[in-house]
Amino acid sequence: MKNECHLPQKANTNEYTIAIQPIVDAQLRHVADELLYRANETNQTANVFDNVQATARACAIAVYEIGLDKLCGTRQLFINASADWLTNPDLTGLPSQQIVIEVLEDTSPTKEVIDALHYIKSQGYKLALDDFILDEHNHAFLPFCDIVKFDISNDLPKKLIKKLHKEGITLLAERVETQEEFKQCKALGFTLFQGYFYERPKTQLTQTARLSTSRANQMQLLSALYSDNVRLSEISTLVARDPYLLSAIFKRANSAEKGSRRPTTKLIDCLHIIGLRELRTLVTIVMLADNSPVSKLNLIKGLTRAFACKMMADQRRLDEQESFIAGLFSLMPTILGISAELMKNEIRLGRFIEDAINQRIGSLGKLLNDVEAAESQFSPLDFPSDVMLQAASKARSLVYTDAS
Template sequence: MQGSAQEEISTGHYTIAIQPIVNVQLQHVADELLYRGDMTANSAAVSDDVQATARACAVAIYEIGLDKLCGQRKLFINASGDWLLNPDLSGLPTDQIVIEVLEDTQASGPLLEALRQLKAQGYTLALDDFEPHTSNSPLLNMADIIKFDISTGLPTALIQRLYQAGYTPLAERVETYAEFEQCKALGFSLFQGYFYQRPQVQTTQNQRQSTSRSNQMQLLAQFYSDKVRLPALSTLIARDPYLLNAVFKRANSAEKASQRPVYKLLDCILIIGLKELRTLVSIVMLAGNHPASKVNLINGLTRAFACEALAEQRGLDGEEGFITGLFSHMPIILGVELETMLQELPLSPTISQALTLRLGSIGRLLTDIEDCEQGTANRNVPAELMLQAAAEARALLDTHIS
């Protein structure tokens, strides 16, 4: 991750910066996308890696647009371990995005599987500030590009070995033309640093007046229901000016657009596709301080599927059961108090009373499922129901990765 020699792009309270990456002919072939907390910041002050990346992606892809920001060039984005493990964030454009795995990422089994899935989708993977040690050697097997911070030294033998093995070595923090020539002689083919001129400044005038939490929660419920209804999605997106603008801009981008501009929202949704639309909505949510981690989402979906199945077994409305189960977990998923959520979300009295007081048939059903989650045996709930619900939730998220 680079320092201050970047182009600053105005985006309201926070900004992005891009730094050029050049090849041996000094052709500008890629950019690294960086997050800045405000226009005066010369470096990133990041307290939440996932939120920082989400905000940067929201601006670059859905506000400015990749075609305007970097044309046909590749765009490197910094991805933490938590970002990589979130399946809803894997719908970015595979042909243009390079996913840069941060240097402190731990090579766990789930993370390596997530990287394998990303590779299978067609993403290029880069390792940031690479230093060889046993713990990150599995990550090396996944990478295409290896970045070296040359200000900390040049491990000549390792660089040449990786180059001969087919990796693309990238030298970062190249300060002078002499350093560029030195790195080129060692086998580096990509270069990033202050020695290269800054690109032209670009700005966006977008105002981020995004949707209420209730709209976000209804969008999530639509995305994770067994039957996604496009008209309902369209209605919810239309309520959010920021999201609506992002959808139209993305559908009419150079990569997505047909020969004529697309003016109908439903047509835009069809052009973008549900997979990337989930990513777009997730990024907007994460950028707005409401992290929805994969683990919490799996737990919420497991409860929702369990409530749906038990409702149907008891002759109740399965959709009411699903919504009750999912929204009972929303305070954890979105980091919002239940009371606040209910003030913003016009739910039916049946569901509201089930959520707040556990009243009615749906309330008793939710209590039974919560008991099972705590490991309490409940003769009113089939033993295999929770296992089936958990498998269904994981399968749903795995489908979004593939």
């Protein structure tokens, strides 16, 4: 189902969200969902200015904010993809075993698009044709498609439907509004169904604060991910500048789909779990979503605390990475403008770090308390006098160097 409505102005807030609409089989079993963009929680239609941005925002929420396991379990998720999305190789790192890519009906079968479909199929994705009306141009898409969607509010080409059914292509009827229409479509050979007869789209309420650093930092990060000599230390440094991206990486690495049993507490380990291919997609999607900028002042405060924790970690025989993450995430609610309760519920950091942040328990909790005391100029005896100054200098350098 193509995004339902286009507006002549560009959305300039971070209030966007998603809706999902069930797709059922002939036995009315809920087997898949279609992902739909919403400019805000009250909109019943998409209100799209930019198809690529809308899809990027919808995918960011579904995969990296809510998580596929919570959103749709093991069901497949259909996403709308314009020609610009299809031909961008940075966007092919989404989980192919669960994502079905819908080729929109206004897509032209150019050589670039056809080559892209060859590649997308080779990566294991299923492809669907949306609102399909056969003509001399789009016939070229059929060899790539596993599913063809027909809008039954239009006249149905019954000969074509029978032909596709005989060829083993799965047929999906959309805009099915009554039980009678459901029965008629089933008799024609349709095996998947979508429409108000079963359920209207459900808007998903989200509370994530979408604040990112500059596009320059994101482009630098993407460049580092495509380097001939990828250095995870450099990638970690760039990720640390972007709180939304950092939160998304921890959520994704610790998701059920990634097979996480115990929370991964180190950023380097999270990057390994996600892998370069999906990291490229994640960063590109966040860039395309074009979120509002984070407060540099709040980010510097968080990074100063994180660097101070890291600098004291070795002296106290603590892990440097875990100390850095504990320091940064202890101020993440301030950086992102969210409640501490929401962060606690949304992001798994492991009991050791979570107890340190939330209850100041253990050696890491004591370190956080001591760094907070040093921030107020009441440094513990074992703190070198220049720790906070050095940490603040590192934080400002990280935020302002090549990231404006």
